[in-house]
Each structure stands twice: as C-alpha cells, then as structure tokens.
Amino acid sequence: MEAGNLLGFIPLNQPPQRLVRSPRFSAFPRTVTVTLTVNASLSSQGENRYKGPRPGREWIADWVSNNDDLVRSLPIYVGGLSLLAVLFNRTVSGIAPVADASSSQSRADLLTLGLAVTNILNGLVWLSIRPKSISLVNPNGVECQRIASHLPDFVISELLWAWNSLSDVTCCRSLVIVYDGKCILQTGFAAASLSNGSDAVVVDTNKLIEGSLYLGVLKSALQSYLANLSLYPGKSQLPFLPSNTQAVILQPLGDKGMAIIGGDTIRGFTSDDQVWITLIGEKLDATLTKVI
Structure with missing residues (x-):
C-alpha cells in the first residue's frame, strides 16, 4: 500500500x-474578447482614439541595459583619450616635458592626468564586477x-x-x-x-x-x-x-x-x-x- x-x-x-x-x-476570455471587439470597432471607424498621456519610456535605462559591455568599458576609453589629449597638448604647446610646480599649466596637467587614471581604474572595476545572472x-x-x-x-x-x-x-x-x-x-x-x-x-x-x-x-x-x-x-x-x-x-x-x-x-x-x-x-x- x-x-x-x-x-x-x-x-x-x-x-x-x-x-x-x-x-x-x-x-477571462470573455472580457478580453469584448475589449478586442470594441478596440477593433473604434479602429475601423477611426474615431474616439485615445489621446491622453501614455506611459513614458526610460530611454537611457533601456540603452544602458542593451549596451552593458560598452557602458562598462566607457570610463577606460574616456580616461585613455584624456591621457593622450594631455600628452599631445603638452607636446605641441612647447612646454617643457618636466613638470614645474610653479607653472599653472603643469598643475592643471597633473590634475587632468589624475582624473584620467581614475577613469581608467573605474572602468577596470566595472568590468571585473558584474551582477550574477539569475535564471x-x-x-x-x-x-x-x-x-x-x-x-x-x-x-x-x-x-x-x-x-x-x-x-x-x-x-x-x-x-x-x-x-x-x-x-x-x-x-x-x-x-x-x-x-x-x-x-x-x-x-x-x-x-x-x-x-x-x-x-x-x-x-x-x-x-x-x-x-x-x-x-x-x-x-x-x-x-x-x-x-x-x-x-x-x-x-x-x-x-x-x-x-x-x-x-x-x-x-x-x-x-x-x-x-x-x-x-x-x-x-x-x-x-x-x-x-x-
């Protein structure tokens, strides 16, 4: 037994x-059938269409979720381009390659270099830490x-x-x-x-x-x-x-x-x-x- x-x-x-x-x-198929019938009737007549507010879409959030790898790598690209731009500017401007603490240009370049490196490190962190996929x-x-x-x-x-x-x-x-x-x-x-x-x-x-x-x-x-x-x-x-x-x-x-x-x-x-x-x-x- x-x-x-x-x-x-x-x-x-x-x-x-x-x-x-x-x-x-x-x-509830009956309710759905009635709704579809009414909507089809209104659509065929071309009248009384809904013109009120519609739910908004979060375009930025959708774009970020669809381009996750690109967004995570973006700080690395921004930091790398900023670093190259600082070096190029210092090369073509005729300023001595050695940083001079008394020069305002040198202090600005050092600050920019620090921000560029921070962006690169932030991008590396974003790439190494990813949310666990749930299935x-x-x-x-x-x-x-x-x-x-x-x-x-x-x-x-x-x-x-x-x-x-x-x-x-x-x-x-x-x-x-x-x-x-x-x-x-x-x-x-x-x-x-x-x-x-x-x-x-x-x-x-x-x-x-x-x-x-x-x-x-x-x-x-x-x-x-x-x-x-x-x-x-x-x-x-x-x-x-x-x-x-x-x-x-x-x-x-x-x-x-x-x-x-x-x-x-x-x-x-x-x-x-x-x-x-x-x-x-x-x-x-x-x-x-x-x-x-």
Whole structure:
C-alpha cells in the first residue's frame, strides 16, 4: 500500500503538468474578447482614439541595459583619450616635458592626468564586477499530487484551481497547504524519498507546525517571502520541497493554516504576484473554514 493511502491522500494517476505561462488575465476570455471587439470597432471607424498621456519610456535605462559591455568599458576609453589629449597638448604647446610646480599649466596637467587614471581604474572595476545572472532551474525532485480524501469535491476543485493558477502565471513549481494541523494538499515537485527515489517525501505536519517559520508566519498573520531560500537557515524546516528550490512564499490561511509556495527562480515572485497570492490565500481560507 502506498504512503499516500496510509495518510488519507488520494493518489492521482496523472502527474501535474507544467503549464505554459500566459498573461495574468488569460483566464477571462470573455472580457478580453469584448475589449478586442470594441478596440477593433473604434479602429475601423477611426474615431474616439485615445489621446491622453501614455506611459513614458526610460530611454537611457533601456540603452544602458542593451549596451552593458560598452557602458562598462566607457570610463577606460574616456580616461585613455584624456591621457593622450594631455600628452599631445603638452607636446605641441612647447612646454617643457618636466613638470614645474610653479607653472599653472603643469598643475592643471597633473590634475587632468589624475582624473584620467581614475577613469581608467573605474572602468577596470566595472568590468571585473558584474551582477550574477539569475535564471530558472529545474527542481531536483519528483512530481506528485496528494489531496486529503475527506474534502468535498468543490474544495478539491478550488485547491486544484489555486495550483493551476499559480503554476500558470508565476514561477511556482511546488505547493503545499497545511490547514488545521493536517496537510490537505501537496502538489507539483517534491523532494524524493530516500527509501524510494520515485516517491515524494511526505509532509510531516507535526514537525512543520512546531518550527519557527510556521509559528512566525501565523503569529504575524503576514505573508513571508524568502526571496533566496539558500540564504535562510529555516530551509531545513522545509525538507519536503526540492533541494534546489530557489524562492518560497509562506502565505498564512487565517489563523489555522498556511500555504507554502516554492519557486524555481531567485526573487522570481514579483510584488504583484505577492499581492495576488495574498488574495488567493484569503479565498482558500474562506472556503476551508466552511468544511474544516
């Protein structure tokens, strides 16, 4: 008998699939269709076109981001040209090549040479220090989907809706929901069991709810975002997540539970995602309160 049956979970034959990410409002085709129809109608008539202010573009920021190597090397070019210009000016002006402290021209040249060398050194620093590139990773684990068997069908449907929504439009790859001291949902990627590599690690709710992460989130009643999970010692309290989970959101569900959302990218959850997850948490709490 599988571990999922022993714990009261319903094993599903089909593992959850990673959906193609689409715009946030793709779940409302009716609204989009109406909007496109209206816009097409207005465009065909050539009237009532929007003439108000439009969002501005940061041209300088876009140019810098698209020409990163050139911008980092620019101080070296400026400093080198300044150095050559000072030497050329001193050569053609007939001034003695030896610096004379009593000469204002020599003092100005020395100051210019110092600035040119500073530019060159600054360019070398910019080239040697680069921000670490951030990319998504493939979770090291197995796919699973376990749902508590005692839940009504409408609650199961809402739990699966939450999972599909999160995995569709965010970097979410794992979702665990603990409510009233029980794990009612574990889906997505999970850590592989040491005894059987094809099975997912079962969530030990007793150990989880005694940990500082769980207690801290419930006490504050606020969402906790671990943007880079590898930097947090509390990672050891989430052994059921894949070992290379990059980011985690701990979303309280009222005062009786918590949703644990694992992502595949460092700082992959945007501020809009966090607000949206908070609203989903409130909706799940309102539904679960009715049956648990």
